[in-house]
Amino acid sequence: MLRASLREISAALKEGQVSPTELCQKCLSLIKATRFLNAYITVAEDTALRQAEASEKRYRQGQTLGDLDGIPVAVKDNFSTAGIETTCASNMLKGYVPPYNATVVQKLLDQGALLVGKTNLDEFAMGSGSTDGAFGPVKNPWSYSQQYREKCAQNSSAQNEDTNWLITGGSSGGSAAAVSSFTCFAALGSDTGGSTRNPASHCGIVGLKPTYGLVSRHGLIPLVNSMDVPGILTRHVDDAATVLGVLSGHDPKDSTTVQEPCRLFQLPSLTDIKNLCIGIPKEYNTPELCSETLAVWSKAANLFEKAGAKVIEVSLPHTCHSIVCYHVLCAAEVASNMARFDGLEYGHRSNADKSTEALYAATRREGFNEVVRGRILSGNYFLLKQNYENYFIKAQKVRRLIANDFTKLFSSGVNVLLTPTTLNQTVPYTEFIKEDNRTRSTQDDIFTQAANMAGLPAVSVPSALSKKGLPIGLQFIGRAFHDMQLLTVAKWFEEQVQFPAIQLQGIMDHLDSVSPQEKSAFFS
Ligand code: GLN
Numbered sequence: 001m002l003r004a005s006l007r008e009i010s011a012a013l014k015e016g017q018v019s020p021t022e023l024c025q026k027c028l029s030l031i032k033a034t035r036f037l038n039a040y041i042t043v044a045e046d047t048a049l050r051q052a053e054a055s056e057k058r059y060r061q062g063q064t065l066g067d068l069d070g071i072p073v074a075v076k077d078n079f080s081t082a083g084i085e086t087t088c089a090s091n092m093l094k095g096y097v098p099p100y101n102a103t104v105v106q107k108l109l110d111q112g113a114l115l116v117g118k119t120n121l122d123e124f125a126m127g128s129g130s131t132d133g134a135f136g137p138v139k140n141p142w143s144y145s146q147q148y149r150e151k152c153a154q155n156s157s158a159q160n161e162d163t164n165w166l167i168t169g170g171s172s173g174g175s176a177a178a179v180s181s182f183t184c185f186a187a188l189g190s191d192t193g194g195s196t197r198n199p200a201s202h203c204g205i206v207g208l209k210p211t212y213g214l215v216s217r218h219g220l221i222p223l224v225n226s227m228d229v230p231g232i233l234t235r236h237v238d239d240a241a242t243v244l245g246v247l248s249g250h251d252p253k254d255s256t257t258v259q260e261p262c263r264l265f266q267l268p269s270l271t272d273i274k275n276l277c278i279g280i281p282k283e284y285n286t287p288e289l290c291s292e293t294l295a296v297w298s299k300a301a302n303l304f305e306k307a308g309a310k311v312i313e314v315s316l317p318h319t320c321h322s323i324v325c326y327h328v329l330c331a332a333e334v335a336s337n338m339a340r341f342d343g344l345e346y347g348h349r350s351n352a353d354k355s356t357e358a359l360y361a362a363t364r365r366e367g368f369n370e371v372v373r374g375r376i377l378s379g380n381y382f383l384l385k386q387n388y389e390n391y392f393i394k395a396q397k398v399r400r401l402i403a404n405d406f407t408k409l410f411s412s413g414v415n416v417l418l419t420p421t422t423l424n425q426t427v428p429y430t431e432f433i434k435e436d437n438r439t440r441s442t443q444d445d446i447f448t449q450a451a452n453m454a455g456l457p458a459v460s461v462p463s464a465l466s467k468k469g470l471p472i473g474l475q476f477i478g479r480a481f482h483d484m485q486l487l488t489v490a491k492w493f494e495e496q497v498q499f500p501a502i503q504l505q506g507i508m509d510h511l512d513s514v515s516p517q518e519k520s521a522f523f524s
Contacts, residue, residue, distance in 0.1 A: 002026060002182045002523050003504075006071065006239040009185060013059065013070045020059065020070030024052035024114050027072040030522050031116065031183045033511050037139045039177035040117040041077045042085050048072065051114045058112065067242055069112025074178045074187040077118040078125050079105050079230070080219040084115070088221050089133030090123045092367030093347040102219020103251045104188060104230045111246050116184055119174030122437075123369045125190055125223045126334070128198055128444035129432050130173025132371055138173040140166035140203055140426055141181040144506035147469025166426045166470070169202035169444070171195040172231060176203040179233045181507055182522070186243050189231035192223045193326055193441065194421075194448025196231025197460035201421035201473025204462045204503060206494075208232040208240040208487070209448075211480050212455030213258045215244070216251035224333040227326075227452040235501065237461065237491040241265040244483060258481070265484055267491050276489065278304050279314035279414040284447055290424045296464045296472050297420050303496055304418070314409050314417070318401040322450040323442050325402065328382050328395035334372070335379025341367060371437045403454035410479045416489050419447050421460040421473040447475060457483040459490045462499040469502070 001009065001018050012018050028045055055070040064070075075081060078088045080098035087093045101109065109115065122132040131137040142148060143165040152164045168177050172189025176199035179187050189196035191209035200207020208231060215230045222228055230247065234240045245265035251257045280301055285294070305311045343349040343363030352362035364373070382391035409417070423443055432440070451458040457480070460473040476493070478486030508519050 002030065005236045006067070006185055006234070006242050009071055010067055010069075014064075016059075020052040020055035020114065021049065023070060024048050024072055024116065026522055027116050027183050029518070030181070033514050034181050034183060034507060037141060037177045037181055038136050039119055039138055039174045039181065039183065040074070041087055041089065041120050041135050041174070042118040044084050044115055044117050047084065048114045048116045051109070055112050055114065064112060066111035066246070068108060068246060071113055072116045072184045073108055073113045074117050074119050074175060074184040075105055075115060076121055076172050076175050076187070076189050078121060078190055078221045079188060080221065081105055081115065081118065084118060086118065086221070087134070088124045089121045089135055090367065090369070090372070091134050091348055092341050094134070096347045098219075100219065103216035103253060104247050105219065107247050117178075119172070119178050119187060121174055122171035122371070124221070124372055125171040125192060125195055126371050126375060127171045127437050128169060128194065128441045129167045130170035130199065131167055131429065131433060132369060132437055134369065137429055138168045138177050140168045141177055141503045141507050142166060142204060142426065142470055144510040145469055145503045146506055146509070147465070147502065149506070151468045163430050164428050167202070167429050167432045169199035169422070169426060172233065173199045175233045176200055176205060176207070179203070179235060180205050180503060182504060185234070186239055187233045189233050190220055190223070191229050191231040191452065192227045193330070193445040193452055196233060197421050197448050197458060197473070197475060198444055200233055201460045201462070202426035202471065204471030204499065204501065206234050206237050206240050206462070206490070207460040208244065209451060209458045210244055210248065210483050211457040213256050214248045214457075214481065214483060216254040216257050218251055218253035222333075222337045224330045225337070226329070226333065229452075237459070237487055237494045238267055240459065241267045241484070241487045244487070265487070267484070267488055273304065273489070273492055274308040276304070276309040276416070277414050278309050278311045279409055279417045280311060281316045281319070281417055281419060282313050283316050283319050284419045286423070286446070288423050288443070289420060292425070292466045293420045293422070293472050297418070297474060300418060300463060300474055300493065303493070312414070314414060316405040316409070316450065318398065318405050319450045321398050322402050322453050323446060325395045325398045325453065326445070326449050328391050329399065331375045331379035332382045332392050333379070334375040335383060338368070338372065338376050374438070399453050402450055406454045406456060415479070416486060417477040419475045419477065421447060421475040423447070425466050425468065425470045425472060451477050456480055457486050459486060461490050461494055463497050465500065471499070
């Protein structure tokens with residue numbers, strides 16, 4: 001059951017092959033058995049079971065709410081959830097229980113979805129590894145796949161499982177691990193520079209960043225307001241489309257959402273790609289790109305070409321500036337956003353109370369990690385009166401140039417761009433933490449960031465296994481508000497590559513404490 005797609009599980013629920021409570025219990029027990037992944041910060045067992053009971057009643061009475069009724073989902077812990085702790089993986093918000101739901105969370109619940117838990121992340125979503133949060137790093141479910149373990153065993157210098165476990169990517173690594181380990185059917189992430197697509201790629205699942213303005217940000221604790229978008233993590237492209245259909249639409253509480261009424265997203269099952277023009281941005285072929293990823297990328301381009309699509313090389317001349325530009329804009333918006341955490345209104349309050357200033361300073365030093373404090377400092381520097389023009393305004397101008405590159409391409413007839421999602425495959429934690437957070441995201445967001453600058457929809461699709469048996473994702477970037485077209489192309493590609501979810505067997509083998517009967521019960 002846990003292996004089913006959203007549409008399949010919804011049909012099984014309707015036909016009574018499984019009840020919402022049974023399904024919820026399966027997910028909850030798999031969450032417990034896979035605690036070692038550290039994917040969840042909070043498991044909302046009681047709430048989820050109550051929601052399951054209510055859903056069960058609806059099924060009995062033939063009055064289901066929508067496509068997600070009775071289906072377990074998870075939400076990144078930077079979305080406000082009424083009555084459920086929301087921490088942003090920060091000491092600053094430990095114990096904070098929001099009085100309201102983020103619009104996207106409410107929309108999931110309105111469709112009858114069961115919220116099984118809040119997932120782990122980098123503190124305030126600042127990172128690309130899910131290693132920099134107050135609750136510890138998230139482990140990639142692929143760390144336990146047989147093929148990867150065999151490769152590690154061949155390499156005598158690194159036989160120890162403790163040193164070999166892999167990062168999930170980030171910052172929505174908890175959501176990616178939760179979906180990749182089959183503990184829920186879909187999860188929300190957030191994407192400001194790549195935080196949904198990057199962990200999706202490293203965990204062998206689908207990660208969608210919708211067009212900016214299509215999905216409400218209300219209740220998503222902000223990182224960079226002008227780039228943040230709720231992201232969707234699923235195991236199938238079709239599932240991402242279903243969830244997008246549920247989430248998208250105007251929200252009076254987020255003035256950046258478009259006025260268009262919410263359209264339902266139903267992807268066609270067969271796509272005629274003959275009239276499609278796929279652009280391959282030449283700047284994305286950087287010397288640092290992992291050779292295996294390069295090979296997968298060109299194979300994908302050939303696949304499209306063979307099927308009759310027009311595949312052309314294109315240029316995005318300003319994209320190379322997106323990381324630098326992002327660091328200025330991100331820090332500036334972070335400095336403003338984080339000002340609200342002062343020890344008076346939310347979460348943590350220091351005991352240092354000699355003066356209001358001392359209270360602010362001590363609260364912020366105790367509450368935020370080094371990464372967050374560093375960004376606040378640099379952001380305030382960029383925003384100083386004497387620096388504002390040179391940094392903030394200049395970065396805004398460069399951002400416009402980056403966005404214009406895309407507009408030009410799309411208005412010249414290109415429908416979708418095909419690129420790698422990440423420079424490298426996932427790496428062991430011990431290797432990842434050798435670099436600091438800032439240096440890492442310079443590399444990790446290189447292919448994902450520009451889409452955020454331009455507000456475009458983009459999706460990472462698992463495309464192949466590397467020699468080490470690890471997932472390699474490719475990214476499709478589409479025209480603004482053409483999310484449906486983007487997903488249709490992604491779905492066609494997904495059907496061609498038939499990516500194997502072999503991480504599942506590895507996780508099952510790793511669950512020593514679970515009997516074979518219980519293991520098979522998860523999926524029967
Ligand atoms: N890695 C980027 C950062 O640290 C992007 C994070 C994100 O998309 N939330 O800012």
